[in-house]
Amino acid sequence: MNVSYQLFLVIPPGLEDLALKEIELKCPVSPIQVHKGGLELKADLSWIIKAHTQLKIPTRILMRLSTFKTRDFPKLYQKFVSFKWNDYLSHPEPEWEISCSKSRLMHTGRIEETVKKALTEAMRKQPLGKDWEKKHHSPQTFYIRIVDDDLTLSLDLSGEPLYKRGLQKIKGEAPIRENFAAAFAFEILHDLKTEVTLVDPMCGSGTLLTEGLTFYRPLHLRKFSFEEAPFFKGKLIKLESLDRSLPVTKALGFDINGELLAKVVKELDAKLPITLKNQDSLVKKLTTDESVILCNPPYGERIQIQGKRGSFLKEAWEKFMQEDRPLRFGWVLPSDMDDLFSKAPGYHLKTKRHLKNGGMAVTFWIWERES
Numbered sequence: 001m002n003v004s005y006q007l008f009l010v011i012p013p014g015l016e017d018l019a020l021k022e023i024e025l026k027c028p029v030s031p032i033q034v035h036k037g038g039l040e041l042k043a044d045l046s047w048i049i050k051a052h053t054q055l056k057i058p059t060r061i062l063m064r065l066s067t068f069k070t071r072d073f074p075k076l077y078q079k080f081v082s083f084k085w086n087d088y089l090s091h092p093e094p095e096w097e098i099s100c101s102k103s104r105l106m107h108t109g110r111i112e113e114t115v116k117k118a119l120t121e122a123m124r125k126q127p128l129g130k131d132w133e134k135k136h137h138s139p140q141t142f143y144i145r146i147v148d149d150d151l152t153l154s155l156d157l158s159g160e161p162l163y164k165r166g167l168q169k170i171k172g173e174a175p176i177r178e179n180f181a182a183a184f185a186f187e188i189l190h191d192l193k194t195e196v197t198l199v200d201p202m203c204g205s206g207t208l209l210t211e212g213l214t215f216y217r218p219l220h221l222r223k224f225s226f227e228e229a230p231f232f233k234g235k236l237i238k239l240e241s242l243d244r245s246l247p248v249t250k251a252l253g254f255d256i257n258g259e260l261l262a263k264v265v266k267e268l269d270a271k272l273p274i275t276l277k278n279q280d281s282l283v284k285k286l287t288t289d290e291s292v293i294l295c296n297p298p299y300g301e302r303i304q305i306q307g308k309r310g311s312f313l314k315e316a317w318e319k320f321m322q323e324d325r326p327l328r329f330g331w332v333l334p335s336d337m338d339d340l341f342s343k344a345p346g347y348h349l350k351t352k353r354h355l356k357n358g359g360m361a362v363t364f365w366i367w368e369r370e371s
């Protein structure tokens with residue numbers, strides 16, 4: 001029988017419903033509990049592999065290892081000494097991420113000291129093999145969370161966050177995170193009845209386009225932390241292809257930064273149907289194809305824009321909606337600009353979601369052309 005593990009998928013707050021839909025479409029499992037910032041579920045190792053290679057919205061996946069009440073350091077020490085580390089540990093000096101609230105144990109520095117001592121003692125009793133040295137394993141990260149004196153110990157299965165796909169290294173000055181880009185592309189495209197050209201008029205490194213085109217493509221271009229863990233040892237990751245794609249035939253990206261585009265083009269997977277053009281998108285018509293426009297424009301923070309950001313964005317919005325007239329238009333903007341963009345002639349607001357991007361409150365809008 002396959003061992004079932006208790007898992008927690010870390011999701012950017014505001015994208016939980018899309019992450020849930022993504023699981024239903026790619027690797028269904030039930031039940032799933034939805035929390036702010038995460039999804040909790042039970043699944044086996046083959047699901048963990050699928051999730052890491054197929055899901056594009058989660059930030060990382062944690063495995064819950066133990067939960068117990070703890071109110072004092074001796075009990076904490078004892079619990080960590082007797083824990084079966086050999087089932088999970090792949091490096092003798094893991095990293096610890098500790099958080100506490102409403103508990104008697106609140107001093108994270110002392111908690112870390114105690115668990116490190118306990119781990120050293122545990123290693124004396126159940127020594128770790130030498131694989132970690134021979135195979136140059138990286139230290140894992142364990143999460144300790146204490147709330148109301150209940151401690152949860154979890155192991156990070158992913159390592160580097162999952163939005164680091166290993167697909168594209170060249171980035172512009174304010175690139176959008178791959179998992180946000182994947183969620184936005186998925187939301188704007190997944191329920192379309194016709195195939196479209198996906199257009200990003202301010203594409204920078206083209207993340208929204210590549211994520212849209214590869215949403216259903218499994219990837220294993222980097223290592224995941226669980227591949228070095230004892231419970232995985234000796235197994236291989238096989239990519240299972242998914243028999244579907246988002247309804248996009250090709251992608252078109254425009255940007256005024258020609259230097260960046262030249263570098264991005266060199267690195268792009270030649271098999272992806274993407275064309276990038278150095279062009280001011282406020283001046284020329286973008287395409288004559290039936291299109292969906294998706295972008296994250298500059299907000300005037302990291303990337304300078306001419307004049308006031310409000311008037312620049314208003315001009316861009318009017319040009320895209322009145323001249324380019326895509327089937328759908330989606331963009332992400334700081335939420336303090338919500339009032340500027342509420343009514344678009346000939347379009348209705350399809351969805352509007354609030355989330356945080358790099359600590360900033362933003363709104364992801366989707367408008368749909370009225371027939």
Ligand SMILES: C[S@@+](CC[C@H](N)C(=O)[O-])C[C@H]1O[C@@H](n2cnc3c(N)ncnc32)[C@H](O)[C@@H]1O
Nearest residue numbers: 175176202203204205207255256257280281298
């Ligand atoms: C926030 S960045 C986009 C980042 C992109 N989504 C990525 O992941 O790399 C905004 C981009 O808009 C471009 N831009 C600004 N004004 C433009 C214009 N009028 N026409 C085309 N591109 C423009 C900037 O050069 C910059 O690359």
